[in-house]
Amino acid sequence: MSNLPPDMDPIATLDEAIGSAPAEIAGAASLDELEAVETSLLGKDSAIGSVRRSMGGLDDELKPKVGAKLNEASERISELLADRRAELAALEEERRLGEEMIDVTLETVQFPAGALHLVQQTIDEIVDIFVGLGYQVVAGPEADLAYYSFDALNTPPTHPARWEQDTMYLDWGDPADEINLRPHTSTVQVRWMETHDPPVYVVVPGRCYRRDTIDATHLPVFYQIEGLAVDENIQFSDLKGTLLHFAHEFFGPQSEVRLRPHFFPFTEPSAELDVSCFNCDGGEPGCRVCGGAGWLELLGCGMVDPFVLEAAGYDPAKVSGFAFGLGPERVAMARHGIDSLRHFIENDVRFLKQFR
């Protein structure tokens, strides 16, 4: 440790230190070098350090002047150091970030993600549209009395749908109460109305069974979404408006619907609903969805037959209603261009995960 040489003027020494500091500080190329520069400028062995140490031996007259100069020098140099430190830190971070570059196309982290079955997604989406219209979602048994599958729905005992060629019957229970695997979720119409007073606004998604061989367009077990609205003053135009709303929500606001007369034992008047093709927007020859027809046959519907209302204990003179039934698998096939219903029961994850 050296004291200030007796022949040196402390003020001049400090002025010199202030004068040379900017160049020395600027010369530090890294935070480590800057630390060394700081020691050389402000440390014990620095000019400033020497002056500070020699303060005790100064004349009283000189002391305040040198003290003030000393403060000025160390403040000035500290400022310069701080500025340079910030500069170097920024440069250093810039360099480090440059080195941390990643391949954004490389999937290094993956969250596991499963998918709902496409049929379930389709059902949920359709059901939600009707929930938005004030419908409830209800269910019923899959193995049910023939009464609910047929009799209560105005299907005569001789109707072919009841025959063993078409409907699966169970070997169970009292032969008088014939039990079948329901061929449609329309079974829930009378089941629900028997135990609930009007108004009724319900949709019934569920599994149905028919004696069909598995192929591209048939499954022995499939889903159906039944809709039923019974209230005072329900008219044919309400059926049309409800299904138009559904088409707009599901297929897009450009969709049009068309009702064509048809026949079902449990509705009168009955209709089939066509929706304008969402793919070609109508009549493009060879369209993969509509085949050029411009329309897709979507569902069967109609005004609830008075027989059904009576079977449920309702008075057809006081309330009226409409019902419809659509197949979510068919809707999904059309919408996603799926070629065969077999995909829906194979549960190949390469199918399932395509629809997340």
Add this chain to the structure above:
Amino acid sequence: MKISLAWLQEFIDLPTTDVDELSYAFDMLGHTVEGLERLDAGWSDVYVGEVLEVAAHPDADKVRVCQVDSGTGPTQIICGAWNFETGATVAVARPGAILPGDFEIGQRTIRGVESNGMICSEKELGLGEDHAGILVLDGAPQIGTAFADLVELPDVVFDLEITTNRPDALSILGIARDLGAWFDAATHIPLLELSTVPGDTPISVEIADPSGCRRFTAREIRGVTVGQSPLGVRHRLHKIGVRSVSNVVDVTNYVMFELGHPLHAFDADTIVGDHLVVRRATEGETLETLDHVTRQLSTDDLIIYDAAGPTSMSGTMGGARSEVSGDTTRVIMEAASWDPPTIMHMWRRHDLRSEAATRFERGVDPALADVANQRASAMVQQIAGGEVLEGAVDEVAVGFGPWTVELEMVEVTRLLGEGFDAAGVKGILERLGMEVTGSDPLNVTVPTFRPDLTRPADLVEEVARIHGYDKFDATLPTGSAGGLSPQQSRQRLLNSTLNGAGLSQAINLPFVSVEDLQGLGLATDGSDLLTVRNPLREEESKLRPTILPGLLNDLRYNQSHGNVSVALFEYGKVFSSDPDPDDPRLPLQYDRLAWAVVGDVGLRGLDGTELKADGPLSLAIWRHIAGALGIEATLTPGSHPAFHPGRTAAIEVGGMVIGHAGELAPTAARSFEIEGRVAVAELDLAPLLEPVPPPLFEVPSVYPHVDFDLSFLVSDDVGARALLEVTTQAAEGLVEEARVFDQFRGDGVGEGSKALAIRYRLRASDRTLEQKEIGAVRAAMIEAASEVGARLRGA
């Protein structure tokens, strides 16, 4: 049903023949257009010609050299057909003519003899199937006439879907009536005069079973010459897809398609005796039908008998014994009204669907029987010759006639809206052939050809249909309060949670095989399963009592297709042969949830290793969904034949075991041919969806926390949960969080024991914990661990 536009126009004065307008009308009437065929001549330069001379070919014995005049003077044509002689009128394709299939006719030389054109067969012209010889024209058309002028072309054939409630529309007449109402156009049956000779049809008919036959008409035509129908008849039948058989048989088809009433022609000379009886068959009887199949008759079959026994099946197919043949000269034309269910059962039993059966099973107008019979008889007379006897048989066992339906206008306006008045409704119904009197109610007399209209609602549909479904507004009902139930919302949450854990939803057919259940280790011979009485395939006969076999088969299917990491869940009904306690008329059926996961999970464990599916993963899935759904459950070591005995938990919710989660037993994995450990679970679904009370807020402590780790040695039969519980209890509410972060077996840990390292976080809600207190709590926790036989590792 196929409808030829040209033929249809004989029955209605159509205001348009525009195909789009007609298609729209058919669709809007409920007779959806399923197909459309535009028929054009398909040929050019074909003319009517006369064969002037036929001579042998000097150098070929299979063809002949003909001189033919098709309007341009004698021309030489070589012809390979032999069904004509000099004087025949034929269709001649002149050189340069184009025949269907872009077949161009040129001038050729056949074995040194020149041939200038071709004499055409019916098939070559696309008019029918007949290829046996050339087409010989009847009716002496003018030589040199363009042949296209002789045939009904161009034409359009519509293929219509006729709904089962409209038997009347399975005919040109019925379709014309509907179009007549739609376009407000006049309809008519084209006139075909029947001239008769005196005399009675020499048979009598007895309807011994009026439940099966309400009317039977028969008429004899004698002196008939059975042969080919004229070109016009053959061509019309060809256009609608009906094969021409012979003039007499063609007439029965032709008139059936015109009027909708099936007919049958008997060869009168093959009928034994002069008395026909309609009755149900006797067990053991047989009948050979026209297709030469000998049918075993049952007592439900309705049969026409003569003195020699069964001769014809009612309404489905005639008998071979009384078939009209080339030698037939005496024909009995029959038109009878059969009971729809009887015919429906009969054709199904004998697998004998026919055009006739299709109509009878839906209901044919009994009033039409003799109209059809007269028309067919007149047509036989016209194209096959002969005389029709004046006296016909017309047995009526059950009377028929129009009926009346009273229609109050409120029935119309209530369903269809206020835009309908009595005059408009009356107009629509009258256009459909009904008689209407009164204004409100309307007294509507329904003709016998519309058996589907018996109630006011049926008439309302007719009003809507003819008014046009397209003309109705689109409105929404005033609506109601709806929404998903709490259970349905929780189902959505459950699904999303499982998806978020990497599981995809599978949907399997709800059937099961006994072998698969046995493969799962379940003791069953199938007799305890709910069984389908009439399965299409054996695989679809037993309803599943568990969801697992379907999922496990899915794992195998995926592995065999190279999908090594598979995580699936499924929920849906399982079935039992026990009665449903809530409705004992039904078998028990309720929802279960299951999952099955194999292969890499796509996650790493705490030590960095790739997790593969196994028992602990299954429990992690359970905890994941239980946490998301707020379900309080108790897990205890569980036992289930399909599950690994040491890696399975029984899950108890609300005091009830609702199922198991863990690892698939290796025997079951082998039986389903799955590679690797399988995480599986199956649980009752309903308890998971029960709403839980909303959690109450706890204010987070503002005081600092203290973390420390304790490592315990504990016997394998003590669960981590028990150790966590006793140590946490000992801290008297200070443990904010406790988590096992390591489990170790092996060196330094005794046989049958494991080391569990637990990280505890302590925090008080009202003070900063001091070192002294922390030390005391830690000691109490270690002391409490001994309650489950655990001691501090290294202590």
